[in-house]
Amino acid sequence: MNPHLASRLANIAPFHVMELAKRATELERQGRSIIHMGIGEPDFTAAQPVIDAAARAMADGKMQYTSATGIPALREVIANHYRHVYGLDIAPSRIIITAGASAALLLACAALVDKGTEVLMPDPSYPCNRHFVAAFEGQAKMIASGPEQRFQLSDTVVREHWGAATRGVLLASPSNPTGTSIPHDELRKIVATVRERQGFTIVDEIYQGLTYDEAPFSALSLGEDVIVINSFSKYFNMTGWRLGWLVVPESMVPAVEKLAQNLFICASSIAQHAGVACFSPEAISIYEQRKAEFKRRRDFIVPALRQLGFRVPVTPDGAFYVYADCSALSDDADRLTIEMLHEAGVVLVPGLDFGPYTAKSYIRLSYATSMENLQEAVTRLEKFFAARR
Structure with missing residues (x-):
């Protein structure tokens, strides 16, 4: 007999970011090249x-x-x-x-x-x-x-x-x-x-x-x-x-x-x-250099997303995320992220996790990955969207 679970669990939704990451990992096991821009984790490690x-x-x-x-x-x-x-x-x-x-x-x-x-x-x-x-x-x-x-x-x-x-x-x-x-x-x-x-x-x-x-x-x-x-x-x-x-x-x-x-x-x-x-001082110097690299990535990816057809109504001033409106490209952000994963090999996250207000129309991109990965992701997405026109 299974134990009775507490009723509070009904108020806690699954974390879709992690579910999407699991799908991406499975595709990688199958030999696919996947660029991860979903989970908010720095590609740098401790100094x-x-x-x-x-x-x-x-x-x-x-x-x-x-x-x-x-x-x-x-x-x-x-x-x-x-x-x-x-x-x-x-x-x-x-x-x-x-x-x-x-x-x-x-x-x-x-x-x-x-x-x-x-x-x-x-x-x-x-x-x-x-x-x-x-x-x-x-x-x-x-x-x-x-x-x-x-x-x-x-x-x-x-x-x-x-x-x-x-x-x-x-x-x-x-x-x-x-x-x-x-x-x-x-x-x-x-x-x-x-x-x-x-x-x-x-x-x-x-x-x-x-x-x-x-x-x-x-x-x-x-x-x-x-x-x-x-x-x-x-x-x-x-x-x-x-x-x-x-x-x-x-x-x-x-x-x-x-x-x-x-x-x-x-x-x-x-x-x-x-x-x-x-x-x-030695460690802070390293972290400040890495911070400058995050800013460089932001300054690349925000205009690149706009060029792809996403609307970025507010340029992020911190962290390593861009919250982009994808409504000009799809009427369902969740479906779009799944398609981008399977067809372009790029992991982005739908607004679904972050609340109902922006769930259908926004995606989150994490630029906590290398500039080379960001550039390759943009190239793949250009081809992805070109094929849909």
Whole structure:
């Protein structure tokens, strides 16, 4: 007899990005050449100083449990990073080291979301964000956010949609899937509006290090009550290391620490010791060079997509995604991505995962792959669309 599954699973949809990746992998097993621009994973790996630090940690036997909040050295270098890059004085005691940004989001939702709690977020959004809310029996209220709003929430929209059950907002800047950021003044207004209503503001900043056109800023500059998520996966190219952090108000630290002790014990000790090296001048120099390469790729692929017939209504200013309107090429983004995979050998992702508002008309492209792959993908898609005319 199979066990009865919890009813909350009905509120968590499959992750179509991963399903498409499985199809692509099967085609590769059959001998097909596939260019992957679906999953948001840097093609770079950890910088050599970080790998060396991990090897030293293992050689020195630093592989035991750590504090649930993380090793002091890592919390301190992250605090120094906020001071150096953003001019912010963040106490290391407010920084909780987590098993990736996913664990940070899980801890934040576990601490703040009650049964029936409504959390506002834009449609489109990273799908797991709404599922973290659902896991704690809250309700993600997805608000249609088009290119006019840079696919983000605005203060006006937050005011309009805040209801009796609303307790907070969950934002991402820069965003997955759109690569767009919330302007500083607009984010300041949103935080003030939420604060007036005694709600919480969670801002996912895992792509903040990959901001290209203006000086980056952190939502932490808007007050100690703002909760920020960050990660070593994207800017630091450490996806499989499962390391991230959470910055919370001092008053929340005991509650989050208690949750972390029970849910995770701690993040990987080896990853934590390696993570300290991410902030060395040598490593930062490497990461800044890679950031420049991501920008170069963006500056190639955005006009190339427009030339192919996609509409890119908002040029992404961060992350490594382009969110492109494919409605001039197809009336069904999901079907189009399957056809591009099978006929052109190119993996792109339909808007289906990111919310209903853009599901049929948008695709997401990840340019976290080599320039050679991007150029070859454009060549293949040119032939694909030419054959359809």
